[in-house]
Amino acid sequence: MAYLGLDIGTTGSKATIIDAKGTKLSHVYQSYKAVRTNAGFAEIDPVSVWQTVQHVIAQAALKTKEPVQAIAIASLGESFVALDDQDRVLRNSMLYADVRGSEEVADILRQVDKQRLFDITGMPINAMYTLNKLLWVQKHEPDIFSRIDKLFLFEDFIYYMLSGERCIDYSLASRTMFFDVTRYRWGNEVLSAFDLDETMLSKPVPTGSVIGSVRNELARDLNLPQGVLLVAGAHDQVCAALGAGVLRKGECVDGIGTSECITAVLDGLEQKAFMLQNHFCIEPYAIPGEYVTLAFSASGMSIMSWFSDEIARAATQESPAFAVLEQECPENPTDIFVLPHFSGSGTPFMDPFSSGALIGLRLSTTRSEFYKACMEGLCFEMKSNADLLAQMGTSINTITCVGGGSRSDVLLQIKADIMGIPVNRLKKEESGTAALAMLCATACGDYTDLKDAAAQIVKLDKTFEPNAANHDRYLQKFGIFQQIYPSLRQLNHSISVL
Numbered sequence: 001m002a003y004l005g006l007d008i009g010t011t012g013s014k015a016t017i018i019d020a021k022g023t024k025l026s027h028v029y030q031s032y033k034a035v036r037t038n039a040g041f042a043e044i045d046p047v048s049v050w051q052t053v054q055h056v057i058a059q060a061a062l063k064t065k066e067p068v069q070a071i072a073i074a075s076l077g078e079s080f081v082a083l084d085d086q087d088r089v090l091r092n093s094m095l096y097a098d099v100r101g102s103e104e105v106a107d108i109l110r111q112v113d114k115q116r117l118f119d120i121t122g123m124p125i126n127a128m129y130t131l132n133k134l135l136w137v138q139k140h141e142p143d144i145f146s147r148i149d150k151l152f153l154f155e156d157f158i159y160y161m162l163s164g165e166r167c168i169d170y171s172l173a174s175r176t177m178f179f180d181v182t183r184y185r186w187g188n189e190v191l192s193a194f195d196l197d198e199t200m201l202s203k204p205v206p207t208g209s210v211i212g213s214v215r216n217e218l219a220r221d222l223n224l225p226q227g228v229l230l231v232a233g234a235h236d237q238v239c240a241a242l243g244a245g246v247l248r249k250g251e252c253v254d255g256i257g258t259s260e261c262i263t264a265v266l267d268g269l270e271q272k273a274f275m276l277q278n279h280f281c282i283e284p285y286a287i288p289g290e291y292v293t294l295a296f297s298a299s300g301m302s303i304m305s306w307f308s309d310e311i312a313r314a315a316t317q318e319s320p321a322f323a324v325l326e327q328e329c330p331e332n333p334t335d336i337f338v339l340p341h342f343s344g345s346g347t348p349f350m351d352p353f354s355s356g357a358l359i360g361l362r363l364s365t366t367r368s369e370f371y372k373a374c375m376e377g378l379c380f381e382m383k384s385n386a387d388l389l390a391q392m393g394t395s396i397n398t399i400t401c402v403g404g405g406s407r408s409d410v411l412l413q414i415k416a417d418i419m420g421i422p423v424n425r426l427k428k429e430e431s432g433t434a435a436l437a438m439l440c441a442t443a444c445g446d447y448t449d450l451k452d453a454a455a456q457i458v459k460l461d462k463t464f465e466p467n468a469a470n471h472d473r474y475l476q477k478f479g480i481f482q483q484i485y486p487s488l489r490q491l492n493h494s495i496s497v498l
Contacts, residue, residue: 001444002066004228005436006053007236008075008154010034010095013049015056017064018437020446022428022457026063028056035092040099043092046081049154050161054222061223070229070440071162071214074239074432075155077175080130082137085149091141093154094133101132104139108132111193119272120190122174122181122282122291126350129177135194148200155233156202163230165212166202170284171235173204181282181291182269207234207286208439208450231443234286236432237263237294240402242286243431243438245458247451250397253431254382254415254423256405259346260300262382264394266291271392278348278388286435286450293394295385298343299356301405303374306342312367326410328368333417333473336360336369338377339484341492347385349485353496357488375411376474379418380481386419400424400460402431409464417470418478427461434458 002025005016012031018024030052035043061068079093094100105125108117114125123129130153138145152160153175156168173179173186178196180187184206186198205211211230219226233239237255241263244253252264269282269291280293312325337359344352358370386396398421405411406425416423428434438453447453 001069001441001446002064003437003440003444004057004060004068004071005433005440006057006071006073006158006233007432007436008049008053008073008158009236010044010076013052013056015053015060016430016433016436017060017066017068018433019066020437020441022434022437024428024433025066026060028059028063030056034095042095042098044079044095045092046089046154046157050158053158053161057224058222067225068228069444070231072231072436072439073155073158073233074236074436075153075158075172075233077153077172077235077237078128078130078133079154080134080176081152081154081157082144082148083150083152084147087150090144090147091137096128098133099127100136101127101129104132104135107135108194112190115273115276117177117190118276120180120187121177123177124276124279124281124350125177126279129175131177131190131194134196138194151200152202159211159230160202162214162218163212164215165230167205167209167211167232168202169207169209169232169234170204171207171238171286174281174283175235179204181284184284205232206288207232207238207284208443210443229440229443231440233436233439235283237261238283238286238292239432239435241265241292241431242450242454243433243435243458244400244402244426245454246400247287247454250395252396252399254399254401255403256300256401256411257403258300258302259296259298259343260378260382260405261294261296262385262396262399263292263294264389264396266293267394274392279350280347280389286439293389294347295382295389296346297340297378297381298346299340300378301403303338303340303342303356303378304371304405307371307374312371325368325371326408328366329372329410330369333470333477334369334373334376336365336373337477337481337484338370338373339488340374340377340381341485345485346381348388351489353493354485354489355492355495357484359484372410372414375414376418376477377481379411379415380478382415383418383478384482396421398422398424400426402426402429404429412464413467416464416466418474420466420471422466423464425461425464427459
């Protein structure tokens, strides 16, 4: 059997056809342009996304002789699609980074206590969530708001376009900030506080549920056989964790891309006040009854790209810049520090006004030391988050890395040395695709459950063990690193208003 995994992102969509063992049979990607109508605004056009989805599905299906049995979707979070009663798209979808919704934070807190909102929704209040963006539309575009008949996120929007069924998985529903994460239903208390009608929302279902099938007339246009099943997918971060084989407490996936995000299985929900204080969310996981949290850095490999392009310019005819710089890296920890807040800070501070810093620079400092210090800074930032997770009872015993950054042996060894635990790399870095194959294959009966599927599909490439001497040295450095942000916080805030 063959299955189609559809990944809907902020800049494009990709369709990957895989078999029950996770082997890639075909793959098609197509981008779409973000719409920026004003400074700080960032949108995508749902019509363009739907057209792109149709294209990548049809082209991927043409590239393999294996008939597709089922489709599952991994989707970006938060961004909503509003349709009227004739199923016409009413406006573009605001992305999470869109500045609109910031003023609505105060409006929300006047209606619902911050801790109460977190206890229900599992989301620390932030302008990125669906609720904020929707309230912005209610205030600034009342004519559009009054005509909303159906409100989707991108997963359930595409399922609706494919089948006419309105279903959203629990993990993605939680990214709205009006889903009750412990009762697995829409949060009536939050909806009623803002006069939002539950009937415009899709039915929440567990990840892996069979939603329906692709409409017959559409299947022909998409080069699909009749009766292709639609299986509930998940938020893209949840898919990344599942496809990395993260199944139990103590395990996490570290997605190292343009930004960096650790998705860790929570060991209980008792520390809600601590989680809110440190901006850690509670998100339903693909494993029934389990939850994950997200700890992230806004600047991941984008820092390394910046260094390579703007500082080092080390590429040769024979080797790309990354390869040259990694070959030059010193074996021992550096004696300089990089605060990796080049795009503001993620968890636990969530400070958009923080900025990057280089400390300890001397005339003897080499570009390779600077490069390695950038990687050390990123790993220190993730260790800060991991230590906070441990304080609330969610200790991380192993890390599995995915994404483009996982290709770097140097980075993963630094991460093992700083964290003091084994760091794994997958044979196939696109763990989200593996997760979608696991969901489809389990729903179709190839596997008894997701743990059975993971045992067959998830394969490790290499494990990086921590170097004890380096770990001791890094613990000394980490004590200094933890002082940098609070020491520079007020200064950075002053700089931000210049």
